[in-house]
Amino acid sequence: MARIRINGGPWRKVMPGSSLLGLIKGRGGxxxxxxxxxxxxGSDIVLILSGMEHLSxxxxxxxxxxxxxxxxANARLSCVTKLMDGDVEVEVPDYSLEQPAA
Structure with a gap:
């Protein structure tokens, strides 16, 4: 079983092998x-707070x-990182968020 927590939100069950980018955008909104x-x-850097060993x-x-x-050292790129199994806590830093159009 795999679970993810994004930016301190609730734990969510996810399919093993899911990309962090899809989970962050889709499940995490x-x-x-x-x-x-x-x-x-390098635009989609995320910080892994726990569970680095459960990632690709x-x-x-x-x-x-x-x-x-x-x-x-705890940074990964969400587009190429997959959650393989276990629990992973992810923080999306402000510098990785989409900036609103001016």
């Missing part, structure tokens, strides 16, 4: 920004992007 969907733009392993592209963005 959080307007996270994404651009490329390939792990190279990062690919080299994601690691390079996170390093270039000087992201903290």
């Amino acid at each position: 959080v307007p996270i920004h994404t651009s490329c969907g390939l792990g190279s733009c 392993a990062p690919f080299p592209t994601e690691l390079r992007t996170l390093a270039a963005e000087e992201a903290p």
